[in-house]
Amino acid sequence: MSKVILIRGKAGTGKSTLSKALGKKLNVMILHKDDIYDTVAAFINNHGDRNKICFDLLHKILISSLNSRVDIIIDFGYNNLDDVEKVKTWVEQHDGEWKSIMCTCDDKVWAERLNQRKSNPLPNQLLTDVEDLKKHYSNVRTGILEEELVLDTSLDINHLVNQAVNYIIKK
Template sequence: MSKIILLRGKAGVGKTFISNELAKRVNVPIIRKDDIFDTVFNYISDNVLRNKFCYEMLLKIIQTNMECNTDIIIDCPFHFNNQLLDLKKHIENNKGIFKPILCICSNEVLWAERFNQRKANPNPNNIITEFEEMKQHYFNRGIESTPLDGELVIDSIKNIDELIKQTITYIENL
């Protein structure tokens, strides 16, 4: 059975850094929504369509990996629980193992510092580069980071070795 390891959370909390470290230690490839977004940025002008395309592409990649019985790490915000629950159902209906991980940063000063680093060299997916604007955007869209039942929550202010050890234990626990 394929393990689909999802690292999700708000922008700038540390998903990419943690997924990089995890992938190196467990030798599992990563697919990032932002990589897909950045690639299609110049081809699809509407942001809603870009995001829709990215999520559909992620689902196709997940499906292919489940058919090949391979594990994969997905780095994607999945802010809305209805999307997340649909993904969970899809994976479980296809005999996959869903391992969602919610990344948070409980230190708002550190989170803002990390987020605001994007201003120096933003990628196309970095549409918002100001921390307060990003927080307002999440508030306006009703986005909260509510963990699913059984979802691992990791706080990126902790030591990376500790986080990876905790994550690997969670992933290996069936």
Template structure:
């Protein structure tokens, strides 16, 4: 996509949603199809966990690293898949404005799982070998932590339900990204 003065505009494909809905599976498949790299909050957090004490600090550092990566690539015309939860609407609105101010195109995709039983099955597998970022490994505890599991989509945000086939989800995202 051509930007101002011939500068290529970078595009961020953001997959967001609650833990365990399937963002990682979707982003893996999408990255293969589009031949685009992925930056995952969980990866950044897990590396930080080996050197930094405290969940809040690790979280803040992971998001800070994300912003720095995006700033470094804002004008190079690249596409990047982000697998970051952005569970809170105010955080998402601020992030979208931050990207826009830097001329980065945002293609937000909200991942949901409408089948709570399936979501719980997927989520509860975490207790077998939790990564440092997986502080909650029981679905009932997740529900208690968030209260309302629903996330309201932003205007112009694609919503995909991970009860659908991975192939159909990726096809929908690819069509959305190309528009």
């Protein structure tokens, strides 16, 4: 049975940093939504179309991973609980084991991280202001899934990775 490990959270909350460290520790492939989005941005101007391509590719890669019985870490924002619940259900219906980790941090750390992006934002970093992001997320049904691990990414990365590993290997 494959494990599908979702690292999710709002933009700038440390998803990619955590997923890279976790992937290295577990020797598991990571699929970063931002890598797909940034690559597609050179060819497609519309944000909605870029996101659709990202999610369509995610679906195809998840099918391959589940069929091959390979574990995978997916670093995708997935802030809308409706979307997360759909993917979780789909993975479990396809004999995958689902683990979800929500990345959070306090507003001060979040603002500092976003401020660092302002000077040279990547195509996927459309919003780099905390207040703009709060407004953006106010229209989304957010929250924590049952049995989801919540990590404050302002803490030491080694501590976070150890917490994540313990959560992932726990049945």
